[in-house]
Amino acid sequence: xxxxxxxxxxxxxxxxxxxxxxxxxxxxxxxxxxxxxxxxxxxxxxxxxxxxxxxxxxxxxxxxxxxxxxxxxxxxxxxxxxxxxxxxxxxxxxxxxxxxxxxxxxxxxxxxxxxxxxxxxxxxxxxxxxxxxxxxxxxxxxxxxxxxxxxxxxxxxxxxxxxxxxxxxxxxxxxxxxxxxxxxxxxxxxxxxxxxxxxxxxxxxxxxxxxx
Numbered sequence: 689x690x691x692x693x694x695x696x697x698x699x700x701x702x703x704x705x706x707x708x709x710x711x712x713x714x715x716x717x718x719x720x721x722x723x724x725x726x727x728x729x730x731x732x733x734x735x736x737x738x739x740x741x742x743x744x745x746x747x748x749x750x751x752x753x754x755x756x757x758x759x760x761x762x763x764x765x766x767x768x769x770x771x772x773x774x775x776x777x778x779x780x781x782x783x784x785x786x787x788x789x790x791x792x793x794x795x796x797x798x799x800x801x802x803x804x805x806x807x808x809x810x811x812x813x814x815x816x817x818x819x820x821x822x823x824x825x826x827x828x829x830x831x832x833x834x835x836x837x838x839x840x841x842x843x844x845x846x847x848x849x850x851x852x853x854x855x856x857x858x859x860x861x862x863x864x865x866x867x868x869x870x871x872x873x874x875x876x877x878x879x880x881x882x883x884x885x886x887x888x889x890x891x892x893x894x895x896x897x898x899x900x
Contacts, residue, residue, distance in 0.1 A: 778893030821849025832862035835869035
């Protein structure tokens with residue numbers, strides 16, 4: 689599906705149609721007959737793909753290493769100063785995928801819930817690395833429906849000194865409205881998602897954690 693903004697990147701946008709394995713994983717996750725075991729397995733695979741693409745967005749430097757045969761290899765290494773932040777609770781489903789790729793990465797958390805009367809997002813808890821204002825942030829939230837929760841989370845990050853251009857939002861599914869709302873509020877943020885579709889699988893968190 690075409691991106692709605694240059695800052696909204698589809699992890700499969702390099703092809704005219706999404707890669708078949710991504711589309712299959714999306715199908716399994718959306719299918720109401722999928723068992724929880726298959727759901728979690730497929731979700732973890734999709735998360736890993738998004739995390740890998742997120743890592744491609746982080747700064748790196750060139751380096752030279754010596755192989756066991758004495759060959760000089762020109763490679764790259766990631767710069768220090770990156771961290772993850774998960775929006776609880778569904779964002780926590782993405783933490784292990786990030787740790788699998790970056791074993792020592794610091795991960796912060798934000799708890800945001802919607803007020804039952806006003807439907808406005810409210811921050812209840814936030815804990816970050818003390819120097820987060822110096823870091824590039826991979827913000828994790830699998831489902832972008834209205835975008836309100838993410839917008840509130842980004843505001844909290846900005847209050848802690850994080851620059852919008854240093855925030856990369858990792859998402860699995862997004863509605864056009866959700867992505868547009870976030871970009872309108874924070875034009876410099878980058879959003880990575882596997883799909884932009886009017887109907888998002890809002891049951892994701894309940895199915896993943898078995899609370900449905």
